[in-house]
Amino acid sequence: MSSKRKLSASQPPQEIDGDSNVNESEDSSRSDICLICGDTARIINYGALSCQSCKTFFRRNGFRPDGVRPCNFDKCCEINMQTRHTCTACRLAKCFMMGMSSDLIRKEDTKKLKRTSSLKQSSTTDQSTSQQVTTALQLVTSDVIQGDQSSHIDSQWTLLSNIVHSHDTFSTMSQMLITVNSLPALRVEAYNNVINPIEIINQMCISMQSFISSSPDFRILTLSEQTSLFERNLHGVIAFYSTLFFRHTGILRIPEYFNAFITIYGSDIMLSLRHTIEQLDPDPTLIKIILIILAFSSNCLIVNTNKTMERDSLLDGTFRLLGSQNVYVELLWKYLISKYGYDESALRFTRLIQIFLCVIKKLAIVHTNNATHRTIFDDIADRTKQTLAINENDRTLLWGKGSID
Incomplete structure (x- = not known):
């Protein structure tokens, strides 16, 4: 997969590396068509004659072919200028087939790093925190993105790190995986003790x-405002979070779990949910940012569960929510741009919105027609109010927009 494309006998031998510094006069005897998509191409990038778009695409995805969204059409998509943004898997496969090599990306990074190091030695300014902006972003628990020295950008990356860290701290997905892995060792009669859809939802x-409660934006609200926010948005947040939860744990692929949820929600809803999970963006960080955005929505359920909500003071002063929404939406977009570039970011964002609207539409139907579901969430709402009242005087911020965990 990573081998270089062989040049024809009529082409003079030359070094081909990631810098793409191939003399155009030497290249003039070749076609000026990108071997991947057919767009205009002038130089060899990472081992194959390719356009700027395909060069950028391969640089972004060449190191992680197993992490791209799988093809939905049996890996036989035609890749051209019009369809190159449609199927990431087939486009990347064609890049490799045409001779692009991820080793050449590493070679380019090494050269740039050496040039940067020499500049650092002659500079009196401390550049110890500088990173190559073209280096692939690496996500870790509390150091999500490395790179920009701007204090404004740095505070945003700290905020992103805190969101991811907080989500993972309170997530029960790891415990669920342990339970799932222990299932084969259990007797059938013990299944009911671990396969309990209501408890999983709880x-x-x-x-x-x-x-959500760990957010400083939530902590500064009054008790009534906190309660109102949960009443309006917890349904939608849970519905969208379930797509990440079920995908990560894989429990809907286990017949015992799938059938247990069918007893509550019916086969149509569960089959629809399973299809939605398959379409979900493979980047979990995007989902985690979306969750905190939804938490500060005016109402992401689209069903009025509380008739007094219309007199809610928090809705009258919607600007209080808009401040939080703007911060998190801006963070989401900058994360997308820095990791995927503009074109792919727009596509990913559009798909996320489509999936969320689909989830919310199904949730509204379930909430309206499923009495068991309403009972489950009414109980959850009552317990949430009790918890908020108990913790009303707790103002300890677990993370913040300007602080590190």
């Missing part, structure tokens, strides 16, 4: 409640 709610 655990997801507790996880999201703790995640």
Whole structure:
């Protein structure tokens, strides 16, 4: 997969590396068509004659072919200028087939790093925190993105790190995986003790409640405002979080779990949910940012569950929510741009919105027609109010926009 494309006998031998510094006069005897998509191409990039778009695409995805969204059409998509943004898997496969090599990306990074190091030695300014902006972003628990020295950008990356860290701290997905892995060792009669859809939903709610409550934007609200926000948005947050939860744990692929949820929600809803999970963006960080955005929505359920909500003071002063929404939405977009570039970011963001609207539409139907579901969430709402009242005087910020965990 990573081998270089062989040149024809009529082409003079030359070094081909990631810098793409191939003399155009030497290249003039070749076609000026990108071997991947057919767009205009002038130089060899990472081992294959390619356009700027395909060069950028391969640089972004060449190191992680297993992490791209799988093809939905049996890996036989035609890649051209019009369809190159449609299927990431087939486009990347064609890049490799045409001779692009991820080793040449590393070679280019090494050269740039050496040039940067020499500049650092002659500079009196401390550049110890500088990173190559073209280096692939690496996500870790409390150091999500490395790179920009601007204090404004640095505070945003700290905020992103805190969101991811807080989500993972309160998540129960790891415990769920342990339970799933232990299932084969259990006797069938013991299944009911671990395959309990209501308890799984309760655990997801507790996880999201703790995640949202750790936000300083939530802590500065009054008790009535906090309660109102949960009443309006916890349903939608849980519904969207369930897509990440079920994908990560894989429990809907286990017949015992899938059938247990069918007893509550019916086969149509569960099959639809499973299809939605398959379409979900593979980047979990995007989902975690979306969750905190939804938490500060005016109402992401689209069903009025509380008739007194219309007289809610928090809705009258919507600007208080807009401040939080703007911060998190801006963070989401900058994360997308820095990791995927503009074109792919727009596509990913559009798909996320489509999936969320689909989830919310199904949730509204379930909430309206499923009495068992309403009972589950009414109980959760009552417990949430009690928890908020108990913790009303707790103003300890677990993370903040300008602080590190």
